Amino acid sequence: MHVIALSLNYRKASVEEREAVAFEDEDVIHALHSLREQKSVLEAVLLSTCNRTEVYVVSDQVHTGKYYTQMFLADWFNLELDTIKKITDVKIGDEAIEHLYRVASGLDSMVLGETQILGQIREAFMTAQEEHTTGTIFNKLFKEAITVAKRGHNETDISKNAISTSYAAVELAKKIFSRVSDSKVLIIGAGEMAEQSLLNLTSNGIKDVTVVNRSIDKAQQLAERFNGRSTTLEMLEDELENADIVISSTAAREYVITEGTVASIAGKRKGSPLIMMDIAMPRDIEPTVGNMDNIYMYNVDDLQGLVDANLSTRQQEANKIEGMIAESMDQFNEWINMLGVVPVIQALRTKALGIQEETLQSVERKIPEMSDRERAVISKHMKSIINQMLREPITYTKEISGDRKSTEKLAEIKQLFGIEEEVEMITRQEKEKQHEKRLARKQALASD
Numbered sequence: 001m002h003v004i005a006l007s008l009n010y011r012k013a014s015v016e017e018r019e020a021v022a023f024e025d026e027d028v029i030h031a032l033h034s035l036r037e038q039k040s041v042l043e044a045v046l047l048s049t050c051n052r053t054e055v056y057v058v059s060d061q062v063h064t065g066k067y068y069t070q071m072f073l074a075d076w077f078n079l080e081l082d083t084i085k086k087i088t089d090v091k092i093g094d095e096a097i098e099h100l101y102r103v104a105s106g107l108d109s110m111v112l113g114e115t116q117i118l119g120q121i122r123e124a125f126m127t128a129q130e131e132h133t134t135g136t137i138f139n140k141l142f143k144e145a146i147t148v149a150k151r152g153h154n155e156t157d158i159s160k161n162a163i164s165t166s167y168a169a170v171e172l173a174k175k176i177f178s179r180v181s182d183s184k185v186l187i188i189g190a191g192e193m194a195e196q197s198l199l200n201l202t203s204n205g206i207k208d209v210t211v212v213n214r215s216i217d218k219a220q221q222l223a224e225r226f227n228g229r230s231t232t233l234e235m236l237e238d239e240l241e242n243a244d245i246v247i248s249s250t251a252a253r254e255y256v257i258t259e260g261t262v263a264s265i266a267g268k269r270k271g272s273p274l275i276m277m278d279i280a281m282p283r284d285i286e287p288t289v290g291n292m293d294n295i296y297m298y299n300v301d302d303l304q305g306l307v308d309a310n311l312s313t314r315q316q317e318a319n320k321i322e323g324m325i326a327e328s329m330d331q332f333n334e335w336i337n338m339l340g341v342v343p344v345i346q347a348l349r350t351k352a353l354g355i356q357e358e359t360l361q362s363v364e365r366k367i368p369e370m371s372d373r374e375r376a377v378i379s380k381h382m383k384s385i386i387n388q389m390l391r392e393p394i395t396y397t398k399e400i401s402g403d404r405k406s407t408e409k410l411a412e413i414k415q416l417f418g419i420e421e422e423v424e425m426i427t428r429q430e431k432e433k434q435h436e437k438r439l440a441r442k443q444a445l446a447s448d
């Protein structure tokens with residue numbers, strides 16, 4: 001079995017590309033089941049946030065699992081497969097496992113050490129678990145990744161004065177305004193990002209804040225906590241007339257502020273500068289607004305360049321978490337090896353593919369005049385038969401690990417398929433491989 005991670009994040013994909021591959025909240029469950037039904041996909045978890053889309057799968061084949069997971073994204077978002085390949089990072093095996101640990105711990109975030117992603121990972125995993133798209137492997141792996149992330153934030157200072165995209169937005173405002181505390185701030189949205197923005201704003205002495213939201217009740221509840229005002233989106237233009245700073249973070253699928261909206265209030269502002277920070281995904285503010293006079297607009301990608309004063313300290317703390325991750329990965333891999341199911345599954349597939357190749361060679365000897373195309377067609381259909389025949393046995397074998405009689409059942413499977421020798425060889429090779437990896441990690445940590 002192989003863990004595969006497809007990551008579409010701020011490092012490789014632009015804001016527009018991330019907008020194009022972002023799951024709607026109400027579509028996640030349907031998408032999970034659709035992904036789980038793809039060929040070679042045995043387990044699946046989906047994560048979609050303002051900065052990244054992550055797809056994690058357990059597959060019985062590397063190439064097939066990778067291909068059909070990419071095809072799933074292409075089909076779901078009506079994009080070309082080559083586009084998906086261009087904007088996603090694909091990690092397999094230990095690299096995929098390490099990537100999950102790093103994402104959960106905030107080490108792969110735009111702002112190092114942010115804590116919001118941990119809750120999002122936990123929610124994504126719980127949704128997949130409730131929908132039964134996870135199994136033995138992911139139920140263990142995601143719990144371990146979440147545990148390490150919690151340890152990292154509790155036992156190091158990486159989350160001291162924790163920063164996120166909203167924090168970075170406030171830090172940028174402080175650089176632009178000499179007395180940011182005198183600014184009039186307009187917050188659009190009433191979710192978690194809006195709340196974080198208000199926490200950072202008020203901690204920097206800003207008192208004049210207004211919360212605008214489609215739901216006036218939510219706007220009132222949030223504004224009251226910070227002694228601010230609240231109003232509805234219908235009053236947005238009036239509020240824009242007097243604002244100095246706008247931070248927008250709604251879940252709207254269309255622009256909340258358009259170029260026309262800003263143009264209509266430009267005369268009333270009499271040339272006073274307006275800072276607009278769009279930290280929503282998809283974006284809330286039409287990009288062309290940034291081309292207008294006296295408008296200074298920033299999106300989530302623009303905030304990437306900000307470096308906070310504690311970055312060097314954070315990096316030192318991040319190195320401590322890297323050590324925790326390496327230790328946990330070793331334990332996870334040892335657990336995988338103890339399951340005994342992985343070598344059995346690999347042996348099943350190896351033997352089946354060996355039979356397929358021998359049969360194909362027999363066909364070639366009997367029909368030597370076969371063309372390359374005919375050979376390819378026959379080979380493809382033979383592999384398809386193998387995949388269909390092995391899907392249920394592999395799924396059954398994978399879940400045996402949680403059974404009280406797993407040892408006996410695995411022995412029966414090995415005897416039934418005649419793969420005892422193959423399993424022993426694969427087990428020995430895997431132990432040697434893991435030993436080499438542990439040594440390499442220890443050397444890397446020692447050199448750091």
